[in-house]
Amino acid sequence: MRQQLRPLRHGALARRCNTTGGCVVATLAIDEGVNIREYLRWVRLVSKECLGLHRNRWYLLLMNAVPEGTGSRRRVCIDAERLGSTMRFLNHLCDPAPLRTQEMTQGSAHRLVAVTCRAVF
Numbered sequence: 001m002r003q004q005l006r007p008l009r010h011g012a013l014a015r016r017c018n019t020t021g022g023c024v025v026a027t028l029a030i031d032e033g034v035n036i037r038e039y040l041r042w043v044r045l046v047s048k049e050c051l052g053l054h055r056n057r058w059y060l061l062l063m064n065a066v067p068e069g070t071g072s073r074r075r076v077c078i079d080a081e082r083l084g085s086t087m088r089f090l091n092h093l094c095d096p097a098p099l100r101t102q103e104m105t106q107g108s109a110h111r112l113v114a115v116t117c118r119a120v121f
Contacts, residue, residue, distance in 0.1 A: 029119065036099070036114045043110050045074045061112055065105045076110050 030036070045067060063076040100117040104110075 030116050032116055032119050034116045038111050038113050044077045044079045046077045063110050064103055
């Protein structure tokens with residue numbers, strides 16, 4: 001099977017690693033604090049009861065934001081199970097040490113940004 005390489009930013013490539021998923025690899029040295037890619041897809045409101053089953057599993061990432069008018073009963077999640085960019089594999093990294101996620105919220109727009117927390121060579 002031919003591997004598909006898709007350029008991201010700053011020398012990072014997304015490629016299919018095996019038959020079940022993909023990964024992100026660095027082709028150039030990347031400095032600390034560089035934004036690699038945004039994780040943005042479907043936003044869902046999830047009840048606290050549902051969080052115990054799905055918290056940061058599969059392609060569902062829990063955000064810290066609490067929507068106005070819901071008190072603390074509901075939380076915002078980004079869901080990229082069926083659609084999304086290559087950053088949906090962020091939860092499936094074997095070694096997530098070089099990356100950290102940074103939450104960005106502006107009005108009703110919610111996104112996670114993958115940022116390098118140390119230089120990658």
